[in-house]
Amino acid sequence: VRAIPALVLCAGAGLCALLIDGAHRGGWPPTDKAAIGYSAGLLSIAIGVVVWLRRPDTRTGMLLTAFPIASLAADLDIVFPASPTAITAAFACESLGAAFLVHAVLSYPTGRFSSRLDRGFVVFAYVYATARGLVLLLFYDPHAPHDPLMFDWYFRARPLTHVAWLDVTRIVDVFDGVLFAAALGLVLLLVRKVLRASPGEQRIVLPLVAATCFAALQVAVQLAVYREPVNSWASGNWFWVVTFASVATPLALALGILWGRRARSAVADLVVELERTPPGAVREALARTLRDPSLEIALCLERGGYADGEGRPVTLPASGSGRAVTVLGPADAPVAALVHDPVLLERPALLAAAGAAARLALENERLQAELRAQVAELRASRTRIVEAGDDERRRLERDLHDGAQQRLLAIGLALQLARGQLEADAETTRELLDEADAELRAALDELRELAHGIHPAVLTEQGLGPALATLAERSPVPVTIDGVPDERLPAPAEAAAYFLVSEALANVAKYAHASRIRVSVVRENGRARVEIHDDGVGGADPSRGSGLRGLLDRVQSLDGRLRIDSPPGRGTHLEAEIPCA
Amino acid sequence: MLCDDLHVSATVLVVDDHPSFRSFARRLLDDAGFAVLDEAGDGASALAAVRRLRPDVVLLDVLLPDTTGFELADVLAAEPSRPAVVLVSSRRATDFGASLERASARGFITKSELTAAAVAELVGGGP
Numbered sequence: 001v002r003a004i005p006a007l008v009l010c011a012g013a014g015l016c017a018l019l020i021d022g023a024h025r026g027g028w029p030p031t032d033k034a035a036i037g038y039s040a041g042l043l044s045i046a047i048g049v050v051v052w053l054r055r056p057d058t059r060t061g062m063l064l065t066a067f068p069i070a071s072l073a074a075d076l077d078i079v080f081p082a083s084p085t086a087i088t089a090a091f092a093c094e095s096l097g098a099a100f101l102v103h104a105v106l107s108y109p110t111g112r113f114s115s116r117l118d119r120g121f122v123v124f125a126y127v128y129a130t131a132r133g134l135v136l137l138l139f140y141d142p143h144a145p146h147d148p149l150m151f152d153w154y155f156r157a158r159p160l161t162h163v164a165w166l167d168v169t170r171i172v173d174v175f176d177g178v179l180f181a182a183a184l185g186l187v188l189l190l191v192r193k194v195l196r197a198s199p200g201e202q203r204i205v206l207p208l209v210a211a212t213c214f215a216a217l218q219v220a221v222q223l224a225v226y227r228e229p230v231n232s233w234a235s236g237n238w239f240w241v242v243t244f245a246s247v248a249t250p251l252a253l254a255l256g257i258l259w260g261r262r263a264r265s266a267v268a269d270l271v272v273e274l275e276r277t278p279p280g281a282v283r284e285a286l287a288r289t290l291r292d293p294s295l296e297i298a299l300c301l302e303r304g305g306y307a308d309g310e311g312r313p314v315t316l317p318a319s320g321s322g323r324a325v326t327v328l329g330p331a332d333a334p335v336a337a338l339v340h341d342p343v344l345l346e347r348p349a350l351l352a353a354a355g356a357a358a359r360l361a362l363e364n365e366r367l368q369a370e371l372r373a374q375v376a377e378l379r380a381s382r383t384r385i386v387e388a389g390d391d392e393r394r395r396l397e398r399d400l401h402d403g404a405q406q407r408l409l410a411i412g413l414a415l416q417l418a419r420g421q422l423e424a425d426a427e428t429t430r431e432l433l434d435e436a437d438a439e440l441r442a443a444l445d446e447l448r449e450l451a452h453g454i455h456p457a458v459l460t461e462q463g464l465g466p467a468l469a470t471l472a473e474r475s476p477v478p479v480t481i482d483g484v485p486d487e488r489l490p491a492p493a494e495a496a497a498y499f500l501v502s503e504a505l506a507n508v509a510k511y512a513h514a515s516r517i518r519v520s521v522v523r524e525n526g527r528a529r530v531e532i533h534d535d536g537v538g539g540a541d542p543s544r545g546s547g548l549r550g551l552l553d554r555v556q557s558l559d560g561r562l563r564i565d566s567p568p569g570r571g572t573h574l575e576a577e578i579p580c581a
Numbered sequence: 582m583l584c585d586d587l588h589v590s591a592t593v594l595v596v597d598d599h600p601s602f603r604s605f606a607r608r609l610l611d612d613a614g615f616a617v618l619d620e621a622g623d624g625a626s627a628l629a630a631v632r633r634l635r636p637d638v639v640l641l642d643v644l645l646p647d648t649t650g651f652e653l654a655d656v657l658a659a660e661p662s663r664p665a666v667v668l669v670s671s672r673r674a675t676d677f678g679a680s681l682e683r684a685s686a687r688g689f690i691t692k693s694e695l696t697a698a699a700v701a702e703l704v705g706g707g708p
Contacts, residue, residue, distance in 0.1 A: 401644075405671050406599045409692045413605035416696065420612055439601060 005049045008065055012045035015072050022079035029078060029233035037239070038075075040247045044068035047250040058111025063104035064250060070097035071246060078233070081156055088159040091136040095129035095179075101249060102186060105212045106193065109204055109346045114196065121189055128182065132175050139166035176223055183220040187213050198322075201343040203291070207255055211248035218245050267353040274361045280309050282361045286338070289354050296339040299366040300329070301373060306337060309365055311372030328355040328362065336362040381553045388550050399450055407443035411436045459498050463488045467498050468519060475505045475517065477534070482520035489528055493580035496554050497521055497530045500562075503547050504532040504574050512536025512572060526581035527560075532574040540566040551576075591704065594634060595620045596627040596653075597642040597669070606640060606669075606695065613697030624648035628656060635662040638704050641686070643670040643677065651684045658685035665704045669695060 016038045023034035045068045052061025070093040076083075077090035102125045106118040113119040137159050144165040190209045197205050218241050222230045232242040270289040277285050287295040298306035298314040306314040316337055317323040324342040329335035336359075344351050414436035421429045451457070459467035465484040472479035488494070501519055508514050514536030522529045540548070548564065555562045555576050566572040593615045597603050603620040610617050618634045621627035624647045631639065639657060643650035654666045666686040674681055674689050681689055688703040 401671060402599075406602060409671055410599075410601040410605050412693055413602070413609055413695065417605065417608055417612065 002053060005052045005061070005065065008052075008069070009045060009049045012049075012065070012069050012072070013042055015069065016042040016045075019072060019075060019079050026079060026081075033233055033239055034079075037233075037243050037246075038072060040243050041068045041072045044247050044250040047254050051253060058107075058109075060104050060108055060111055063100045063107075064253065067097045067100040067104065068246070068250070070100060084157040084160050087157050088137065088161060091140065091159050092133050094136060095132050099125035099129040101212065101215070105208055105249065106189065108208055109201070109343070114193070118189060118193070121185065124182070128175070128178065132172075135166075135168060135171050135175075137161040138163050139171075140168050141165045173228075176228055180220055180223040183216040183223070186216045187220075190216075198341050198343055199294075201341075204343060204346070207252035208249060211252040214248055215245040218242065267350070267357055270354060271357045274358060277361060280365065282358055282365055283309075286354060286358050289357075290340065290344055290350065292341045292344060294323075294341055297362065297365075298337040298339060299362065299369045300327075300334045300336055301366075301370055307369045307373055309369055311369045311376055326351055326355065328359055335359055335366055377556075381556060384549065384553055385557070388553070396450070396454070403446040403450065404443045407439045407446065411439045411443070414439065455495075456498065459494060460491075464494050464497055464521060467494075468501055468521070471498075471502055471505055472519070476509050477505070477512075477514050477517055479505065479517045479519060482518055484521045485523040485528070487523075489523070489580045492558055493528055493578045496558055496560070496578050497528055497576070499554065500530055500551050500574075500576055501532060503551050507540065507547060508532075508534045508536060508572070511540070512538075514571070523580065526579060528578045528580045530574075530576045530578065533571065535571045537568070538566045538570050538572050539568040540564060540572045591615050591638055592634070592636045593617045593638045593640060593700075594627065594630050594636040594664070595640045596622075596624075596645070596650075597640075598622050598644075598646050599642075602642075602692065609695070610640070610697055610700065613701070615697065615700070622646075624653045627653060631657060631660060631662065631664060636664050638700070639664045639666045640700065641666050641668050643668055643672070650686075651680050654685045667700055667703050 019038045020031075020034050023029050023038075024031045029037070045065055048061055048063075048065030048068065050061075051064055055061055073093040074090050074095075074097060076086040080086035099122070103122045106122055107113055113122070138161060141158050141162060142156055143158070190213050194202055194206060194209050219229070222228075222238070230238045230242070232238040266289045270285060273285050274282065283295060283297045286297070287293055298308065298316060301307050306316060308314050316325050317339060322342070323339050324345050326338045326340065326344075327334045327336075328338065338351070338355065340351075414432050418429050418432040418436070421432065456467055456470070458470055465481075465486070468481055468484055472481055489497070505517065508517055512534050514534035517532065517534045519533075520531050522531075552562050555578060558578055560576060560578040562574070562576045564572065564574050593610055595603050595606050595610070595617060597606070597620075600622070603622075607617045607620060615638070618636050619630050621630050624645050627639070627641070627645075630636075641650045641653060641657075645653070650666075650668050650670070654668065657664055657666055666684075668681070668684060668686045668689045669692050670677070670689070671692045673691055677689075690699050690703070
């Protein structure tokens with residue numbers, strides 16, 4: 001693939017040599033001007049080939065190479081006016097070079113058109129070049145009668161493709177009128193392109209656009225002043241203007257490439273600068289190097305998601321939002337994401353180099369952000385745990401007050417009544433004692449239930465398996481326990497697993513409308529994996545309601561993880577990993 | 582018994598959200614010679630019963646599902662029949678502090694110490 005641009009460069013050099021040699025032998029154009037003008041063309045070809053090699057993914061390089069080649073070929077008729085082959089080639093390329101140039105500039109730097117107007121103009125340029133070429137190829141005939149004032153009497157051969165004679169000079173006049181309007185139109189389109197570009201793009205596009213505007217305007221001036229393109233070989237001043245116009249655009253592009261080299265050396269400066277950059281200032285350093293003041297940095301958190309330097313969560317912009325995202329670091333362990341001007345995507349090497357240079361500093365920032373996020377999370381969960389403890393105490397007080405305490409009071413009243421009845425009525429006394437007895441049993445049951453809720457004795461005494469079995473028995477939704485480790489787990493892990501299942505079963509019964517629940521506990525790699533799956537309505541959200549939130553806190557306090565997968569309509573899958581080494 | 586001769590005809594409404602307490606309290610007071618007219622489980626039905634039955638005494642639990650005994654006592658104090666309110670709770674008087682001192686009630690009895698005599702003593706000045 002790299003051979004093709006090289007071959008094209010050789011062919012361009014050959015064409016250039018052919019023209020200079022031909023001019024020298026034939027005497028026209030003047031040898032010194034020919035040497036300068038055609039060498040300028042070769043320079044443009046070389047620049048185009050360099051761009052082609054550097055950015056093979058866009059057509060820009062190819063078009064910038066084709067532009068000077070077509071322009072050189074269009075001069076074959078002047079150097080070899082008696083050669084039908086040369087005249088045919090020259091006519092075919094008459095306006096093609098300009099069309100290539102317009103295409104390259106309007107699609108720069110992405111290689112794609114940013115508007116339908118731009119695309120339409122390029123299509124028009126190709127149609128114009130083809131039509132103008134065809135008219136000359138088919139109808140030009142130097143032997144036919146014609147206006148002796150036109151300079152094209154100079155060509156003495158007919159193109160190989162000649163079919164009939166037509167008064168070509170009149171048609172070419174029309175084409176020149178269209179060319180004048182098109183040159184002005186192109187200037188307007190280029191101004192519009194600059195105005196619509198992002199600030200980063202403007203910096204890249206502006207020199208190129210200025211050069212192309214110059215080329216278009218000098219054509220318009222020629223046509224306005226002389227009503228036809230100037231024979232620049234015969235005019236001292238116009239020769240320099242036209243020659244400069246032909247190399248201005250490639251030169252502007254070369255400047256852009258040089259700017260890229262300078263940016264590369266800016267990366268070297270960045271590496272040195274980061275050495276003394278305090279944490280938190282990496283963004284400023286990177287923004288300076290990439291010349292994108294709008295640059296933002298999102299640090300990848302280990303538990304997923306992104307945060308800014310302060311540990312606050314950050315959402316990356318979606319594609320099509322006018323911002324581009326570049327992720328730094330390996331795909332499986334990204335360090336940070338740069339949110340930047342899309343124009344930087346045109347300089348992937350620069351982005352990659354700057355990103356690589358900043359990676360270590362960003363890794364440092366990431367760890368700090370991670371730490372801050374963890375501290376914030378820890379602080380929040382500590383508050384929640386304290387609040388949950390207070391809530392639990394209030395609930396216990398209320399349960400005791402409404403339950404067992406009331407029953408014991410009733411027993412006291414019953415005994416008081418029985419004492420009053422003791423001598424009077426044995427039957428009533430027995431009834432009162434029976435009632436007191438019934439209240440006492442109910443009070444004992446309630447106290448047992450309450451104690452079980454505080455910490456189930458079966459868990460302490462017999463372990464997770466029997467404790468989960470009692471939970472399953474009490475659940476209104478049928479529960480299948482697929483497996484529980486036979487051996488005892490550490491008490492905190494057992495308690496976390498038990499309350500996780502307990503809360504999950506209560507939630508399923510309350511909200512899920514499920515017909516069955518599966519529970520399993522597996523011990524592997526020093527962790528207990530607890531899974532609870534139901535076939536209910538799904539849509540559970542841990543951010544709502546304190547139950548799941550409290551469970552999350554309990555699991556996280558043991559350095560565990562809790563994952564809830566609850567797509568609406570497809571049940572809820574709750575999976576916790578609790579360390580129990 | 583103890584208070585038979587004192588309050589032969591004093592009528593009582595028992596207000597508490599626990600049915601077992603209501604029924605035992607009713608029998609305790611009935612046995613002592615009070616005439617318990619009715620029971621109520623919450624503030625709204627208690628107010629309705631007071632307006633309908635115009636009891637002399639309201640035995641009123643502090644914690645009710647729809648209001649507190651303190652608030653209901655204030656409402657009852659504005660009723661034309663002006664019943665004597667005796668607040669009761671399973672908690673102790675010290676748990677309520679100032680709200681108890683400000684309450685429009687004759688007094689307070691902890692439920693575990695509830696006796697007909699204690700009620701009679703508080704409403705002694707009444708009809």
